[in-house]
Amino acid sequence: MNPFLSLGMMPLTGSYPKLKDEPVEQYPLNLSFCQECFLVQICEKVPVEWLFARGYAYHSSYSTTMLEHARRYANKLVNRLGLDHGSLVIEIGSNDGYMLKNFLDRGINVLGIDPAREPASVAHGHGIETLTCFFDRHCARRLKASGNEADVIIANNVLAHAEDPTGFLEGALLLLKPNGLVVIEVPYLRELVDRMEFDTIYHEHRCYFSLTALVHLFERAGLSLFDVEQHEIHGGSLRLFACRPGVYAVTDAVRNLLETERHSGMHSVEYYREFSRRVQHARESIHSFLGGLYRQGASIAAYGAAAKGVILLNACAIGSDILDFVVDRNPGKQDRYMPGTGIPVLRPEAILQAMPDYVIVLPWNLTDEILEQECVYSNRGGRFIVPLPTPRIIS
Numbered sequence: 028m029n030p031f032l033s034l035g036m037m038p039l040t041g042s043y044p045k046l047k048d049e050p051v052e053q054y055p056l057n058l059s060f061c062q063e064c065f066l067v068q069i070c071e072k073v074p075v076e077w078l079f080a081r082g083y084a085y086h087s088s089y090s091t092t093m094l095e096h097a098r099r100y101a102n103k104l105v106n107r108l109g110l111d112h113g114s115l116v117i118e119i120g121s122n123d124g125y126m127l128k129n130f131l132d133r134g135i136n137v138l139g140i141d142p143a144r145e146p147a148s149v150a151h152g153h154g155i156e157t158l159t160c161f162f163d164r165h166c167a168r169r170l171k172a173s174g175n176e177a178d179v180i181i182a183n184n185v186l187a188h189a190e191d192p193t194g195f196l197e198g199a200l201l202l203l204k205p206n207g208l209v210v211i212e213v214p215y216l217r218e219l220v221d222r223m224e225f226d227t228i229y230h231e232h233r234c235y236f237s238l239t240a241l242v243h244l245f246e247r248a249g250l251s252l253f254d255v256e257q258h259e260i261h262g263g264s265l266r267l268f269a270c271r272p273g274v275y276a277v278t279d280a281v282r283n284l285l286e287t288e289r290h291s292g293m294h295s296v297e298y299y300r301e302f303s304r305r306v307q308h309a310r311e312s313i314h315s316f317l318g319g320l321y322r323q324g325a326s327i328a329a330y331g332a333a334a335k336g337v338i339l340l341n342a343c344a345i346g347s348d349i350l351d352f353v354v355d356r357n358p359g360k361q362d363r364y365m366p367g368t369g370i371p372v373l374r375p376e377a378i379l380q381a382m383p384d385y386v387i388v389l390p391w392n393l394t395d396e397i398l399e400q401e402c403v404y405s406n407r408g409g410r411f412i413v414p415l416p417t418p419r420i421i422s
Contacts, residue, residue, distance in 0.1 A: 028059040029296040030070060032228075032303040034342050038366035039073065040229045040334035045362075047347075047369045054230060056338075060296050064243050067216060067235040067299065069228075072190070092396045094125060096260050101129035104179055104210065110135050117170075117177040117202060119162045119195075120185030124150030131155060138175065140166070145359065163191065167198030176204045183212040184261065187232045196248030200271070209250060209269040213241070217293060218263025223416035225306045226339040227262065237293050238265060238284050245269055254278045262392045309415070313343040316418040317387070321349045326383040327412075329353040330397050332360045332372045336389030339414060341367045353389070354378055378404050385420070387412040394421075 037056040044051055057070040104110065112134045118127050121139030123146040130137050131154065139157035141147045147157045160166055180199045189195040199209045216235045219227060228235070236244075238255060245252040245267075253275040254268035268275075292298040320327060329336065332355040340346070346368045353365055354375045363372050378386060378401060386404065388394050391413050398411060398421070405411065411421040 028061055028070070029299075030057055030059045031296060031299040032058040032225075032306060034225070034228065034306075034338070037229065037338060037341055040231065040337040040366065043332065043360050043363035043366060043372060045364075047364050047371070049364070051366045053367065056228065056230065058228065058235070058299070060299050062294075062296065065237055065240040065294060066244070067237075067240075069230065069233055072233055073230045090390075090393055090396065092260075092393050096258075097126040098129055100266075101126060104181075105130070105133060105135070108179060108208065110178060112136070114178040115175065117175070117180045119180065119182040119199070120188070121150060121155070121157055122146045124153045124155040124157070126181065126183065127155050128153055138170075138177075162195065162198060163189075164194050164198045164201070167201040171201050175202060176207075177202050178204055178207050180207070180209045181211070182209070184214065184264075186211055186213055187234045187236065189233070192234060192244055193247050196245060196250055196269075200249050203271065205271065206274055207270070209267075211267045211269070212258070212260070212264050213267070214261050215257065215263045215265045216240075217288065217291065220298070220302045222262060223305060223309050224262050224335075225309065226335040226342065226415065229334055229338050231334065236265070237288055238281070239288050239293065241265070241267060242281070242285065251275070251277070252281065255280050255284055257284075260392070309417070310343050313339070313414050313418055314345065317343075317345055317349050317412075320385060325385055326351055326381070327385045327387065328378060328381065328383040329370075329387045329389050330375075330378070330401065331355060331388065331390035331393070332357070332365060333390040335391075337366050337368075339389060340365060340370070346370065350387070351381065351383060352377060375400070378409070379407075382407065382409065385410050385412050387414060389414075391415055 034056040036053040038051045038053050054073055055071045059070050060067050115136045116130045117138045119140050121127055121141045127137040127139050139150055139155050140162050142161045144159055147159045150157045213236045216237045242252050250269040251272045252267055252269045256266040258264045258266055328351050332353050347370045350370050352371045352373050354373050354377050360372045361374050388397055388411055394413055413419050
């Protein structure tokens with residue numbers, strides 16, 4: 028393994044303390060690159076039970092962007108596979124049911140699997156059967172013994188969370204019908220590097236995937252990764268289509284993207300060391316930019332108590348001395364504090380009540396959605412800051 032990036036001690040991003048001075052658990056956050064399998068991963072791993080089974084607050088349904096992405100995604104799968112009332116769709120990491128409800132509404136059988144109790148209970152309330160457990164080979168064997176075989180298995184932004192990615196995929200293969208598909212979305216490592224998305228590096232994300240690394244991983248699990256699509260969601264993602272070997276032929280999309288990665292230098296550790304140098308410059312730049320506005324007398328708040336916001340604020344040493352507050356639509360985060368910084372999380376109405384000079388958009392991947400929600404603020408003269416790849420002001 029070749030270490031190349033250190034963000035220092037970082038808090039876990041899933042739990043928001045109720046008290047400003049409440050201590051939060053912090054762990055080293057460092058990345059390394061494997062020259063043999065081309066996988067990028069964090070060096071020190073936190074047990075998954077600490078990350079997802081203890082007060083995990085993320086709900087996909089609070090983002091209209093995510094809901095619309097899920098609706099289009101589901102419709103495409105229904106049409107591509109001809110899913111109907113006799114089909115079964117299993118989603119691993121189903122969260123609050125934001126994805127599976129699109130199939131359920133069309134009379135298609137669904138089953139969700141998610142270890143986070145709070146989002147799973149919301150899914151149950153919408154009539155979506157959800158198993159509250161971690162997915163692995165053992166879980167897959169129990170489900171198969173109960174007669175569950177899936178036409179499609181979906182896993183969005185959860186493969187990176189798995190303690191054993193190979194076992195995760197082997198479990199999916201166990202549950203798959205002979206001609207079924209495994210469809211997985213992951214944030215794309217090349218976009219993370221090119222767009223300076225270092226704030227998407229956190230303990231929940233154990234692995235960071237190139238297509239080259241994914242092809243090796245799927246092959247080890249007995250699956251054929253035969254097609255790939257690129258999507259803008261989450262700052263740039265890959266949607267991967269896999270099957271049992273020989274069911275579908277590998278497409279040109281896979282071959283072309285593998286060649287692009289080879290030409291871009293993603294097989295070399297120097298590619299990642301250069302990224303590390305740019306990250307250090309970006310951290311200093313963001314701190315200097317916001318600190319400069321504060322010293323000029325500007326008031327600054329933030330929108331979105333997202334995981335990436337936790338990392339960005341901590342990595343750039345932005346605390347309650349610079350930011351007055353953060354707002355979020357998720358009631359589970361409101362009236363709490365951002366981990367590691369002591370910045371209060373309030374309801375979105377606080378922006379119009381306080382009218383800060385600037386609002387920094389922490390979930391920058393949802394900038395268009397947030398600007399639309401806060402159009403009254405901007406119409407009154409408020410200005411937004413998008414922090415990456417370099418800080419910029421949107422009037």
